[in-house]
Amino acid sequence: MNTEISLSPHEIPRQWLNIAPDLPGPKNPPLTANGIPLNPENLQLIFPQSLIEQEISTKRWIDIPQDILEVLSLWRPTPLKRAVNLEKILDTPARIYFKDESVSPPGSHKPNTAVAQAYYNHKEQVKCLTTETGAGQWGSALAFACAKFKLKCQVYMVNISYHQKPLRKTLMKIWGAHCLASPSDTTEFGRTIRNQHPESPGSLGIAISEALEKAMEDKSGETKYSLGSVLNMVMMHQSVIGLEAKKQLAKLGEAKVDTVIGCVGGGSNFAGLSFPYLLDKIHGEQIEIIPVEPTSCPTLTRGPYCYDFGDSAGMTPLLAMHSLGHQFIPAPIHAGGLRYHGMAPLVSQAVQAGLLSPQAFPQLQCYQAAVQFAFAEGIVVAPETSHALAAVIEQAEKAKKLGKPRVILFNLSGHGMLDLNAYEDYLNGKLTDHRLSPEKLNKSLEALSNFPKPECLINTG
């Protein structure tokens, strides 16, 4: 029965972990489109000063302000649970734990950084935040955070998800945000795309461009931009997940975790859980850390480590990261949060340093894992999270084969209550696996041929 460890509100971590100073390997700084290192001051048009400082900070620990802790305490600390029933079904000697980030108001890990970003913007007199969203997890999280700090919020939602997941729009509306399908006709970039591809399913890259354009358009400085993943500061804000998990596992008497697993789109839920463990690994502990992505958008497993834009229009700085090319448009899978061409530079750097073991899974195997988990533990997870589950089950089966009682920890990054139409499609046999063809990938990567190359420890081709 000892399957869940809750912490008290006073046990929410008081500091974020910034992995940047500890990460080995060449630090490839962001570059301007001309290939020269970015002056952080250039970011002031879109971010408040305090967040820019966090983005480039070399401090390992950064204090969490009390006002942020108070909002986080609406749902944090989140439960850590042991998946006893799944273990039984799999007949595995592995002990499987998960951190349940689905208990937040919008239903995912996203508000961990949304609340921090809304707070710092509010403190610096910003009145409105623009952002993009894939499946709507991030958009609804920022809408919630903006409601808490009385900011306006404008969300560009990837067109395909806007129509596949109409309910997340309503959620944003309840919290007072305004949500538009992207590409939209409210930006120059959106209009250009719509002229070229009237039926464009959209992509995170396009939506980012639109949100950036909208923020930069307001010369008063009262409109800024907010990003739900990729950035260093976002990885840091999410570190509360792993820091809590460590406390909880210690209370359960689990001295050592063998395998840490999370799904990756931009990298934030994965980093949130795994970076506190990555710190231990950097300092000598043996831990396997697995970021899991869809085979239809295999950024870490098939995309090169390169300099590329974070958005489709090329409005962001060039970031050193794994990328499928900034104009890559992934297959319209329901796991909208994983449909991103790039990857957080910190996650990419850790892959380069040989510290992570990325895997890609086809979606049918992921849904199968999710339905198995729903039978076992009750929780219906988000399509994104199902990718982590597929890897967990594979690891648990491996532990069985080897007869090793390994401890597996994964991040249950969100629930699937607003993604049930994806399950309906799966159960009705309407989904198929998507595998990215080498031709499509090569074509997409052509756009990067003249970009600067980052320094590498190893060659990823």
Added chain:
Amino acid sequence: MNTEISLSPHEIPRQWLNIAPDLPGPKNPPLTANGIPLNPENLQLIFPQSLIEQEISTKRWIDIPQDILEVLSLWRPTPLKRAVNLEKILDTPARIYFKDESVSPPGSHKPNTAVAQAYYNHKEQVKCLTTETGAGQWGSALAFACAKFKLKCQVYMVNISYHQKPLRKTLMKIWGAHCLASPSDTTEFGRTIRNQHPESPGSLGIAISEALEKAMEDKSGETKYSLGSVLNMVMMHQSVIGLEAKKQLAKLGEAKVDTVIGCVGGGSNFAGLSFPYLLDKIHGEQIEIIPVEPTSCPTLTRGPYCYDFGDSAGMTPLLAMHSLGHQFIPAPIHAGGLRYHGMAPLVSQAVQAGLLSPQAFPQLQCYQAAVQFAFAEGIVVAPETSHALAAVIEQAEKAKKLGKPRVILFNLSGHGMLDLNAYEDYLNGKLTDHRLSPEKLNKSLEALSNFPKPECLINTG
């Protein structure tokens, strides 16, 4: 920051509270359609023996089997939270607490009894359970419980909700259940209704009749029926809510609760939270206990205490309860779980004994309260739960007027993630208030004119 008290899994109550033996007033037993007291053996066609024993038990405390505790521990104990932000917005001296039953896998309090019912049926070799569901909360809860005990599950879902809330069907499907719109063509009663009213929005009463007919049709005894509310045993299974809340408030140092609030459809989430407090009230404590219903289905505030059928077809025994008449079809409000003509006999008896203070609220006020709560505490509640919130806010404002620091406790019976289309309609100004006309009520009550009359302590007209 001390806004949440979690209990450990070993603090889940080990016994259910059965309020029946302590409730004052005449015990009006169920009657057959001929007006003679029902022989409990007659229930064996639809219920397993152990549940029949619980239904008529005169023991105050009944042990919860270990197998049930193990499934409950997937989400119980549920959090008790203080709504600090709502208090601030209302500027009230009241301290507002809520028990968060939305954290269960199907998202409501319903699995508390679903798991118990599935367990006892499984133990007595039943292979399939039939049931009805309104908004789908109960159907998905029973689907989940049946998955845990490997039972088949067939759900008749009220037609209007079947179409308004398609995602709950998917949820049932994920857990392996079969869900049909009611009235359906799979039962004689359903076919009769469809012939008379091809466009019938359905009602809980009709769906109950269909599920009962289906269970009784199977002469092997391997198919039984399961009911998510109304019955004595259901009120008892839900008592874990209030028993946990008492422990949690004691840990917080709250010695005394002044007001307990829950929404009522059949009565089970309300009874679950309030009956442990009702026991104290019966034994002398001063507590105000408020069941809240919609003005469109005002069973407690306008329906007489009478003998009536629990279903529309008259297949159940006659129950002594508040009722709007078993053929009453409420306005198609989104709060499907509150669209029931009758009320749990135990709740009705407590109203008769003057122990409860029922209130009815129109739906627009309820949604307004729900949006206010979503801004304050983040959680988007089910439309049913919004009725409790409307009453909570009214009580908190009263406390402000009187300058009294009252302690208010309510049941957050479910989340609204699968009811966001209701919020969309509300936010778009598409919802109106429904008030039951005296003419419609009187016409509906005519059907009861020749039924036996229950013994009363007070006269409810």
